[in-house]
Amino acid sequence: MxxxxxxxxxxxxxxxxxxxxxxxxxxxxxxxxxxxxxxxxxxxxxxxxxxxxxxxxxxxxxxxxxxxxxxxxxxxxxxxxxxxxxxxxxxxxxxxxxxxxxxxxxxxxxxxxxxxxxxxxxxxxxxxxxxxxxxxxxxxxxxxxxxxxxxxxxxxxxxxxxxxxxxxxxxxxxxxxxxxxxxxxxxxxxxxxxxxxxxxxxxxxxxxxxxxxxxxxxxxxxxxxxxxxxxxxxxxxxxxxxxxKPFPCGIVCHPIIDGCIQLHRELKNAGIDVSEVEDIQAKVHPLVLELTGKRQPQDGLQGKFSVYHSGAVGLVYAKAGVAQYADSAVKDALVVNIRDKMQATADSNLRADEAILTVTVKGGRQFEKHIHHAVGSLEVPMTNExxxxxxxxxxxxxxxxxxxxxxxxxxxxxxxxxxxxxxxxxxx
Amino acid sequence: MxxxxxxxxxxxxxxxxxxxxxxxxxxxxxxxxxxxxxxxxxxxxxxxxxxxxxxxxxxxxxxxxxxxxxxxxxxxxxxxxxxxxxxxxxxxxxxxxxxxxxxxxxxxxxxxxxxxxxxxxxxxxxxxxxxxxxxxxxxxxxxxxxxxxxxxxxxxxxxxxxxxxxxxxxxxxxxxxxxxxxxxxxxxxxxxxxxxxxxxxxxxxxxxxxxxxxxxxxxxxxxxxxxxxxxxxxxxxxxxxxxxKPFPCGIVCHPIIDGCIQLHRELKNAGIDVSEVEDIQAKVHPLVLELTGKRQPQDGLQGKFSVYHSGAVGLVYAKAGVAQYADSAVKDALVVNIRDKMQATADSNLRADEAILTVTVKGGRQFEKHIHHAVGSLEVPMTNExxxxxxxxxxxxxxxxxxxxxxxxxxxxxxxxxxxxxxxxxxx
The missing domain is CATH 1.10.4100.10 (2-methylcitrate dehydratase PrpD)
Structure with a gap:
């Protein structure tokens, strides 16, 4: 039941x-x-x-x-x-x-x-x-x-x-x-x-x-x-x-996180370690940068207002739960490394629950992900799992x-x- | 102190x-x-x-x-x-x-x-x-x-x-x-x-x-x-x-009660029992009758909205406390008797905390009381006693x-x- x-x-x-x-x-x-x-x-x-x-x-x-x-x-x-x-x-x-x-x-x-x-x-x-x-x-x-x-x-x-x-x-x-x-x-x-x-x-x-x-x-x-x-x-x-809510942070970050978690799995399936990621380009609704544009969060609460941190934990751990917004999580070397490689660009043609991600790994191979509606929305509700x-x-x-x-x-x-x-x- | x-x-x-x-x-x-x-x-x-x-x-x-x-x-x-x-x-x-x-x-x-x-x-x-x-x-x-x-x-x-x-x-x-x-x-x-x-x-x-x-x-x-x-x-x-508040009822009744309590004492000093009262005329601000004009209250709560009951308990008992607004108090024969002898007339020349009372006793003798400010007002605060x-x-x-x-x-x-x-x- x-x-x-x-x-x-x-x-x-x-x-x-x-x-x-x-x-x-x-x-x-x-x-x-x-x-x-x-x-x-x-x-x-x-x-x-x-x-x-x-x-x-x-x-x-x-x-x-x-x-x-x-x-x-x-x-x-x-x-x-x-x-x-x-x-x-x-x-x-x-x-x-x-x-x-x-x-x-x-x-x-x-x-x-x-x-x-x-x-x-x-x-x-x-x-x-x-x-x-x-x-x-x-x-x-x-x-x-x-x-x-x-x-x-x-x-x-x-x-x-x-x-x-x-x-x-x-x-x-x-x-x-x-x-x-x-x-x-x-x-x-x-x-x-x-x-x-x-x-x-x-x-x-x-x-x-x-x-x-x-x-x-x-x-x-x-x-x-x-x-x-x-x-x-x-x-x-x-x-x-x-x-x-799948993630305990502002809802505007959810499309990026959703995309990064899916990309984590695709990289894994392709046998590529996250350490091989060289560049991440994100196109997002302008509100995302306005509300959560913090590049260098200093603690977990600031992490909730950083689309970069939020995306990075998704890509590194395929998770963005309470633990990923602990104070220690924003200092995590793996996360910081990925966070610094991520660029986000405002695109007013996108909806607030939409995002387009492009990850480039060593050797130039690219992975793309277009999130039309973030997980947790009424269109894509969270599954039982x-x-x-x-x-x-x-x-x-x-x-x-x-x-x-x-x-x-x-x-x-x-x-x-x-x-x-x-x-x-x-x-x- | x-x-x-x-x-x-x-x-x-x-x-x-x-x-x-x-x-x-x-x-x-x-x-x-x-x-x-x-x-x-x-x-x-x-x-x-x-x-x-x-x-x-x-x-x-x-x-x-x-x-x-x-x-x-x-x-x-x-x-x-x-x-x-x-x-x-x-x-x-x-x-x-x-x-x-x-x-x-x-x-x-x-x-x-x-x-x-x-x-x-x-x-x-x-x-x-x-x-x-x-x-x-x-x-x-x-x-x-x-x-x-x-x-x-x-x-x-x-x-x-x-x-x-x-x-x-x-x-x-x-x-x-x-x-x-x-x-x-x-x-x-x-x-x-x-x-x-x-x-x-x-x-x-x-x-x-x-x-x-x-x-x-x-x-x-x-x-x-x-x-x-x-x-x-x-x-x-x-x-x-x-x-x-000296009395647990609407403040517009207070001048009448104040006057009736003072008249109770004057009658007593003159050796006149309240049963000898034949008529009570009250001049009051129009709001008094609008808010508390109930002639025949049926219980204590209604008594609080009756200037007649409120005046009557004052004249009979020199009190208008919680006990005088009990359900039994509005059925008290002495109170009912006095209540029925009381007439109240609206006079827009009076202030809301003002009242003029005239009590006529057997034989025609009259007692008057002009309350300029009711007891409990800032002008006439309640005494310690x-x-x-x-x-x-x-x-x-x-x-x-x-x-x-x-x-x-x-x-x-x-x-x-x-x-x-x-x-x-x-x-x-």
Missing amino acids: RGKIQHKSFYNWAGCTIGGSNHEAAKIARESLQPFVGPSTSSVLGYQGCVKSDAQHAALFNGIASHVHDFDDTHLKTIIHPSGPVCSALLAYAEWKRPVSGRDFIVALVAGIEVECKVGLAVWPNHYDIGWHITGTTGSIGAAAAVGKLMGLDVPAMQHAIGIAATQVVGLRDMFGSHTKSFHPGRAAQCGLLSAILASNGYTSSMQALESKRGWANVVSTSNDLSDQVNSLGKTWEISENAF QLEEKFKDQAMLVLGDAKVVDRASVACWNLESAQDVAEIASVL | RGKIQHKSFYNWAGCTIGGSNHEAAKIARESLQPFVGPSTSSVLGYQGCVKSDAQHAALFNGIASHVHDFDDTHLKTIIHPSGPVCSALLAYAEWKRPVSGRDFIVALVAGIEVECKVGLAVWPNHYDIGWHITGTTGSIGAAAAVGKLMGLDVPAMQHAIGIAATQVVGLRDMFGSHTKSFHPGRAAQCGLLSAILASNGYTSSMQALESKRGWANVVSTSNDLSDQVNSLGKTWEISENAF QLEEKFKDQAMLVLGDAKVVDRASVACWNLESAQDVAEIASVL
């Missing part, structure tokens, strides 16, 4: 959450808030083989970890990262109130993502332009809907839950570049879970929290088409447009044991058949 | 928090979230003689209770209720990290309220007009500044704390009339405390979270004068314009023991001389 978008969404979330769990932001949050953690019911993924926490904190910690490498899923029409808030809240709840079946979990996951993306679409793009980080601001609403669905809230209680979530508007774009960016989906998960719990116990909110004159949509945006979006619930499915490699690469960096990683991967793919989702978490 | 505005602010907050602690909203929050409460360090005021909780939840619970009767303090220029978020966060922190002296606590309290009200003024009135509940939205920032001050954060850490708080924008006005209104100052207290804790441990946010192009002030309001307000910090003191009566009336309803209430009152007045603020909390 893999390959459906809902399975991929959960699987990718779990891998990213494990992968992000030892990032500094996730660590500081866990350690700072340890004095407040209540009775342990719910897993904090990845970290030291999965420590447990109360459900509220587990939702926060997992939500932070899920987003901290900017490697999570993207609803491309709104650039919401939908699974972080929803899955983080759901898993924490499902372990607290076990047993929750995989099927029920998935229904709730889809419900949460649909609500999250529809309310996001309703205020897009004004809301984002004003300065809201839409993943956080819609995430609490989506998480509340998801947990409310799992609880089986009746309509009025669900309205209250959505209202309590809507009044907690988390996320300014001004936080981009700081730890607080990943705080947003974490806090959104926690706010949504909190809202559903309060509402299920009779805590009241507005019954028109989203749509009223002074409701969420009018307050957080200068225009909205909320009623159209709400009417489209269950007719058009937003989760089906969820995309997964690519998602699995992404999951395992991330999980290995944290868990360090291939058998454990394999078990975790299998458990996550098999979400839908789980009798008790908590058993999956125990494997993670 | 009483009578300074900072002492009054804390004292009034404590009384309101004890008084609100057995309201349904406060109870549901406490009971719903009990499964998540961590190691107990900090007091949840009032409730069952002060149960303890972790500091995060104590801040939330006390913040909810402080506002739930709409009886807390008001910074009249912005209608922010400043003490709820700030004091709830500070007390929770001070008990967790004891000992904190009363003096340090007060310095932090003033710092928090200044920051909260200055950022509020910066975006007033657009922010409120858009639909934000300004007590919540500025409260998290004020609470973060207050706790950060108590922690002794350096400037960059304080910037991060304010940033993490600013990204959590809690409070839509659409929630007015529901439990979620009082959730706002509670969640703001918790968000502010959380922000200071995270920042003190190195969690980063934007360093220009309030003022940048996509910072808080620009995102939550269509115009602002943030730099002017920030420049006035420490020059004009917002806390000095903090006002205290009135604040003490308010505190004790609220506390008695919850604690039920006059000696305990007296001890609590003395302890709260003596905040500034406390070596360890936790000792005050233990008396509450």
